[in-house]
Amino acid sequence: MRIIKHKNKSFTALGRVCGIAFVSLWLVHPFLAAQEPIKTATEPRLIEVIADHKSRFSVPGQSEAAISVKAGEKVRLRITAMKAANRNRDGSVHGFTLLHPGDHKPVDGWDFLLQPGTQEFVVTAPMEPGNYEVVCTVICSGNHEHMSMKFTVLPSDQ
Ligand SMILES: [Cu+2]
Secondary structure (H helix, E strand, C coil): CHHHHHHHHHHHHHHHHHHHHHHHHHHHHHHHHHCCCCCCCCCCEEEEEEECCCCCEECCCCCCCEEEEECCCEEEEEEEECCCCCCCCCCCCEEEEEECCCCCCEEEEEEEEECCEEEEEEEECCCCCEEEEEECCCCCCCCHHHCEEEEEEECCCC
């Protein structure tokens, strides 16, 4: 009888220790969670583009108007557009449309009309590597036909 009592006592003591440990952990866990980084490495890469008043694309900090992405890479396009000679009826001053290397057809989800000012689009690069091209789709000026830029999709393992 005594042994059983003793066992029960030690069981209760163990229960108490566990209970205290659990409560302490529960009290502390919001502080542990607050230590975790809020931003993760999967944040899409920012790519800046300017579509200017002379009907040219450019990339700030680059001498050549060209973009390189990895196949399937998620990127955030920040495009600043300035009016050239003409604008569309909807107010767009330039377009930004990605064309496939082979048939020059627009890539799904990569066809934008640009309003004056800065706008952002989060997009996923095509899965197929190759030399794509970005073209303007608004008859923005006499230079419209020449308004294009290189867009390279690299294999995802490079
Ligand atoms: Cu144009």
